[in-house]
Amino acid sequence: MKRIVVGAHYGLKDWLVQRVTALVMVLYTLLWLAIAWSAGGIDFALWQALFANGAFRIATMLFWLAVLWHAWVGMRDIWMDYLKPTALRLTVETLTVLILLAYAVWLLDVLWGPR
Amino acid sequence: MSALERPVTRKRPVYLNLVRIRLPLPGLVSILHRLSGLALFFVGLPLLLVGVERSLASPEAFEAFRAALATPWAKIVLIGLVWAYLHHFCAGIRFLLLDVHKGVELRPARQSSLAVLFISLALTLVVGVRLW
Numbered sequence: 001m002k003r004i005v006v007g008a009h010y011g012l013k014d015w016l017v018q019r020v021t022a023l024v025m026v027l028y029t030l031l032w033l034a035i036a037w038s039a040g041g042i043d044f045a046l047w048q049a050l051f052a053n054g055a056f057r058i059a060t061m062l063f064w065l066a067v068l069w070h071a072w073v074g075m076r077d078i079w080m081d082y083l084k085p086t087a088l089r090l091t092v093e094t095l096t097v098l099i100l101l102a103y104a105v106w107l108l109d110v111l112w113g114p115r
Numbered sequence: 116m117s118a119l120e121r122p123v124t125r126k127r128p129v130y131l132n133l134v135r136i137r138l139p140l141p142g143l144v145s146i147l148h149r150l151s152g153l154a155l156f157f158v159g160l161p162l163l164l165v166g167v168e169r170s171l172a173s174p175e176a177f178e179a180f181r182a183a184l185a186t187p188w189a190k191i192v193l194i195g196l197v198w199a200y201l202h203h204f205c206a207g208i209r210f211l212l213l214d215v216h217k218g219v220e221l222r223p224a225r226q227s228s229l230a231v232l233f234i235s236l237a238l239t240l241v242v243g244v245r246l247w
Contacts, residue, residue, distance in 0.1 A: 019214065022207050029204070044170075044177040051171055067160070074152045103160055110168045 018073045024066035028059065057111050064107050068100050140228035147232075148206040151199035159196045194243045201242075202235040 039046055050056050075096050083089040138146065170180045183189060209231050213219055218227050 019211060022211065026204070026208075044174045047170060047177065051167075071152075071156050071160070074149075075156055078149055078153065099156075103164065106164050106168075110164060110171070115171065 014073045017069060021066035021070040021073075025063060025070065028063035028066075031059065051111070061107070061111060064104070068104055072096070072100055140225050140232070144206050144209065144228045144231050147202055148210075151203040151206075154196070154199045155203060158192075159199060162192075162196070190246055194239065194246065197242050198235065198239040201238050202231070205231045205235045 035046075035050070036042055051060075076093060079089050079092050079096070083092055166180065170177045184193060209218075209227050212227070213224075218224055
């Protein structure tokens with residue numbers, strides 16, 4: 001099978017993903033600011049109540065999915081620009097994916113794991 | 116004069132001497148966007164996960180975590196990460212505006228670069244002062 005890897009529209013999806021995930025992160029940041037603002041600061045009781053709330057945990061999960069997808073596109077851009085030897089770039093990209101997966105599993109444990 | 120006879124005035128490709136070139140302001144914002152993103156990926160995200168995990172464990176762990184953040188070294192790292200987040204945030208919004216063709220001409224592009232650098236540093240200062 002022949003694949004065209006250069007030319008118009010290649011990478012358009014990544015470009016769009018980078019922007020949409022950025023907007024999700026902006027919204028989550030605003031959510032935090034609104035919570036901290038309306039409560040006049042965050043103590044342990046509020047902190048624990050927030051993370052006990054199912055909707056908040058799902059919002060946090062969505063935020064992190066946006067972060068991780070955004071980080072993947074961004075880090076791959078950096079590796080593509082500066083790491084020219086293919087073997088090195090593939091190795092680093094693979095490590096990046098493993099780190100992203102580790103963050104994701106860690107987050108699941110923090111949000112839904114036993115406490 | 117045909118194209119074939121024209122003297123070659125410039126050698127291509129041009130290799131930039133990274134030590135000697137002076138980055139224009141939009142270039143500075145761009146490379147700092149990359150560096151801040153890199154720092155957030157390798158340092159910010161794991162520390163955020165550790166922080167949420169530890170602080171949720173118990174009221175004592177929450178206070179212990181707060182005390183750990185109050186040490187000078189932790190504050191320096193935290194302020195650095197706050198700057199990285201704010202710069203990445205502001206520069207990202209600038210890129211989104213550029214995408215919809217807002218401020219693409221040279222002058223507004225320079226001005227918005229300056230604004231990104233200034234606003235993110237100013238907000239970092241505000242957070243830093245409150246933190247300290």
